[in-house]
Amino acid sequence: MRGWKTCLRLVTRVCLAHAISTMPLSRRSWAVAMEQESHFIDNDFDALGWAIGCVFASYVEGVREMSIYRRTNLLTAIIPVIMSLLALAVVLAVVTTGWERHLQDEGAAAHIFQLLIVGQVPFLAAYLVTSKGRRVLEIVRPMAFQAGALAIAIGSVAFFKL
Amino acid sequence: MARRSNISRQTRLLLQAMLEAPLKWQHGYDLLQQTGLKSGTLYPILMRLSDQGLLEATWQASELFGKPPRHAYRLTRDGCAFAQSLEAPGSLDFAVRTPAKASA
Numbered sequence: 001m002r003g004w005k006t007c008l009r010l011v012t013r014v015c016l017a018h019a020i021s022t023m024p025l026s027r028r029s030w031a032v033a034m035e036q037e038s039h040f041i042d043n044d045f046d047a048l049g050w051a052i053g054c055v056f057a058s059y060v061e062g063v064r065e066m067s068i069y070r071r072t073n074l075l076t077a078i079i080p081v082i083m084s085l086l087a088l089a090v091v092l093a094v095v096t097t098g099w100e101r102h103l104q105d106e107g108a109a110a111h112i113f114q115l116l117i118v119g120q121v122p123f124l125a126a127y128l129v130t131s132k133g134r135r136v137l138e139i140v141r142p143m144a145f146q147a148g149a150l151a152i153a154i155g156s157v158a159f160f161k162l
Numbered sequence: 163m164a165r166r167s168n169i170s171r172q173t174r175l176l177l178q179a180m181l182e183a184p185l186k187w188q189h190g191y192d193l194l195q196q197t198g199l200k201s202g203t204l205y206p207i208l209m210r211l212s213d214q215g216l217l218e219a220t221w222q223a224s225e226l227f228g229k230p231p232r233h234a235y236r237l238t239r240d241g242c243a244f245a246q247s248l249e250a251p252g253s254l255d256f257a258v259r260t261p262a263k264a265s266a
Contacts, residue, residue, distance in 0.1 A: 033219075033221075034190065037190045051201075054202065060202070
């Protein structure tokens with residue numbers, strides 16, 4: 001039980017450290033205040049809940065401080081990943097429910113899948129445009145996630161021989 | 163002074179809690195327990211109110227041995243006036259949610 005509590009406190013501390021590091025500089029003292037306050041919470045679960053809330057608050061503040069340009073960049077980095085995951089969900093729905101498997105030609109599922117994949121192109125273009133002036137590594141990292149999600153979605157079609 | 167945005171239910175809840183002891187310095191966790199808000203909601207509101215000059219914050223040395231200093235908050239004069247104006251009868255739907263206060 002004691003080990004479990006120590007583990008919870010450790011996760012709490014990691015979350016709070018993350019909240020401090022992600023909080024914009026102008027708000028950093030608030031993140032420190034949140035971290036300090038956690039020392040006065042006796043219940044380990046409450047402290048963990050507190051820490052998760054602090055991480056959320058730091059993300060909220062981070063997004064608030066971003067310019068429209070940067071927000072667009074963030075959004076266009078995330079949307080293709082979501083679209084790939086939705087495409088994967090379509091594939092899994094077809095496999096698990098047998099949806100449209102009896103069709104000789106492409107059905108709605110195939111078209112939804114294709115739209116979800118092709119629809120990523122404008123977002124990718126917008127991402128690259130709004131990434132102007134950023135370091136290459138910063139640009140490539142989200143693209144690696146996008147490529148990974150895309151590979152999983154397309155790979156699943158090949159894997160299930162659809 | 164920063165722009166005052168629309169007042170959310172959570173902000174009203176916090177202002178109401180702070181108005182109960184307007185001169186007392188209160189800590190984040192105490193406010194969380196009073197209002198039932200989550201820390202992820204509470205602190206962004208505190209930051210906004212502070213930006214708008216409705217709230218003041220200070221660091222206080224802990225009374226407990228071995229514990230770090232705590233950030234404490236209280237309403238400014240403007241903050242009190244603003245919170246009271248929200249509580250006034252006819253001010254949006256605040257009175258509906260706090261019938262005891264509204265009838266007092």
